Amino acid sequence: MNYDNILTTVSNGITTITINRPKKLNALNRDTIKELHYGFDAADKDRNTKVIIITGSGEKAFVAGADISEFADFDVKAGDKLAAKGHELLFDFVENLKTPVIAAVNGFALGGGLELAMASHFRIASTNAKMGLPETSLGLIPGYGGTQRLPQLVGKGRAMEMIMTATMIDANQALNYGLINHVVAQDELLPFAEKLAGKIMRNSSVAIGKAIKAINANYKDGKDGYKVEITQFGKCFGTEDFVEGTTAFLEKRKADFPGK
CATH class of the missing domain: 3.90.226.10 (2-enoyl-CoA Hydratase; Chain A, domain 1)
Incomplete structure (x- = not known):
């Protein structure tokens, strides 16, 4: 554009x-x-x-x-x-x-x-x-x-x-x-x-996006930031970035996050 x-x-x-x-x-x-x-x-x-x-x-x-x-x-x-x-x-x-x-x-x-x-x-x-x-x-x-x-x-x-x-x-x-x-x-x-x-x-773009959402929730009326954090934390376990991050840690290598 x-x-x-x-x-x-x-x-x-x-x-x-x-x-x-x-x-x-x-x-x-x-x-x-x-x-x-x-x-x-x-x-x-x-x-x-x-x-x-x-x-x-x-x-x-x-x-x-x-x-x-x-x-x-x-x-x-x-x-x-x-x-x-x-x-x-x-x-x-x-x-x-x-x-x-x-x-x-x-x-x-x-x-x-x-x-x-x-x-x-x-x-x-x-x-x-x-x-x-x-x-x-x-x-x-x-x-x-x-x-x-x-x-x-x-x-x-x-x-x-x-x-x-x-x-x-x-x-x-x-x-x-x-x-x-x-x-x-x-x-x-x-x-x-x-x-x-x-x-x-260097870090997971997917996790960062979820962290932004959880942090922002603390400043929004009617939002329970802790609940949003729990939900976003749980969603991380369903991502390819989580699999790559934990696998890389256990294999003692640098993570190559796919951003998914």
Whole structure:
């Protein structure tokens, strides 16, 4: 599929999706959200893709927020629909993919950009990264999952402060908060993400998909995460990856998982 706002590359089991609107600091508009949906969906369905990396083009921004010009004149109904559609197409969609998603935050990750990073399964950042949810400075609140995922990652008090003050934090503070997993120099960001992807790819992609489902269940209302874990654990025993993994262990060799 041809895209206007994103770039995709596939190499050695990794699909890298790059948001490519550098003149807009990679801000998310409706077309970009749709393209990201299709890009993530295609990567998740590609049996050769074991890990997805999401990043932004250039050296200034991962995603510097949403494209405010698109919704400045919206009413209540339109605003509600905007948030609901965004959750469906991108943010909830990414969180629930079976293929692990690493956000490589290469600069500003504000508003919808930070929300996209938080919807990813984990995050790494360059030393120049800045993160925040500035929506209250516009008379809004985060609408793409920020009020839910930020407290899950950094705790209620810190999330309240970040959202109420609408201020940015730097990469080291984000690391201290637990918002990101690693901080590296900008020129090392994608190589480091690829190194982490390589470690992931040594393991069973089927098991990883089931682990994602079980972990996410802990954060969903009405879900008993322990029960989901039990079910997903049991399903692992019916996979070819389980047979290969246990056989390789007993034979004292490296597993060659078929991904089934």
